[in-house]
Amino acid sequence: MKILALIGSPRKRGNTDILVNEICRGLKTKRHAVEAIHLYDYEILPCLDCRHCKRSEADYTCPLMDGMQVIYPKLEDSELIIFGTPVYWYGPTAKMKLLIDRLRPFIASRRLKGKIGIVVVPSEEGPDCCGALMEMFRRSFDYLGMKMVGSILARAYERGEIEKNPEEIRRAYELGLSCRIRED
Numbered sequence: 114m115k116i117l118a119l120i121g122s123p124r125k126r127g128n129t130d131i132l133v134n135e136i137c138r139g140l141k142t143k144r145h146a147v148e149a150i151h152l153y154d155y156e157i158l159p160c161l162d163c164r165h166c167k168r169s170e171a172d173y174t175c176p177l178m179d180g181m182q183v184i185y186p187k188l189e190d191s192e193l194i195i196f197g198t199p200v201y202w203y204g205p206t207a208k209m210k211l212l213i214d215r216l217r218p219f220i221a222s223r224r225l226k227g228k229i230g231i232v233v234v235p236s237e238e239g240p241d242c243c244g245a246l247m248e249m250f251r252r253s254f255d256y257l258g259m260k261m262v263g264s265i266l267a268r269a270y271e272r273g274e275i276e277k278n279p280e281e282i283r284r285a286y287e288l289g290l291s292c293r294i295r296e297d
């Protein structure tokens with residue numbers, strides 16, 4: 114089964130990257146095909162509300178030619194999608210928000226319906242500051258017909274600081290380990 118992890122922090126080997134990779138390490142023990150991508154490696158243009166993606170004759174596709182044309186098929190092919198983003202001003206990073214806006218084709222096409230998702234969010238303040246961000250993900254998953262099966266909300270500030278918190282690292286690994294995904 115395919116799994117796609119979206120890392121929405123600009124910091125490689127930062128806290129989001131580390132936590133997402135721990136989940137992936139747990140998932141890989143079950144021989145799932147896991148791909149992790151850094152959103153900052155891709156150009157993602159803002160949604161222009163052109164409504165092209167609502168048209169059946171356009172097969173509900175987005176006409177913007179950018180990195181999303183590479184990411185769209187990966188999203189469609191995956192059964193589990195991991196969304197990792199640090200808290201930036203009580204929301205996701207701008208790059209993650211660009212990606213979420215561009216999920217609009219999946220409203221009409223329903224091609225993400227039935228998929229499961231995990232949300233990973235490090236922040237300086239910790240879980241208490243993640244309410245608005247988690248509500249955004251919960252409502253967006255509902256709208257897309259996706260189911261949230263787990264989340265990791267962790268306190269960390271400096272790049273890689275989360276590694277000093279073995280309890281959170283273990284929780285992330287075990288979330289991946291315990292994730293129930295259909296075997297091929």
Ligand SMILES: Cc1cc2nc3c(=O)[nH]c(=O)nc-3n(C[C@H](O)[C@H](O)[C@H](O)COP(=O)(O)O)c2cc1C
Binds near residue numbers: 129199238
């Ligand atoms: C622009 C910006 C805004 C931030 N806003 C918040 C915030 O509102 N609340 C918070 O707790 N941490 C905030 N942080 C801290 C990050 O969430 C924190 O450093 C996180 O661990 C970064 O994750 P990373 O290592 O994956 O990039 C902010 C950081 C930046 C750069």
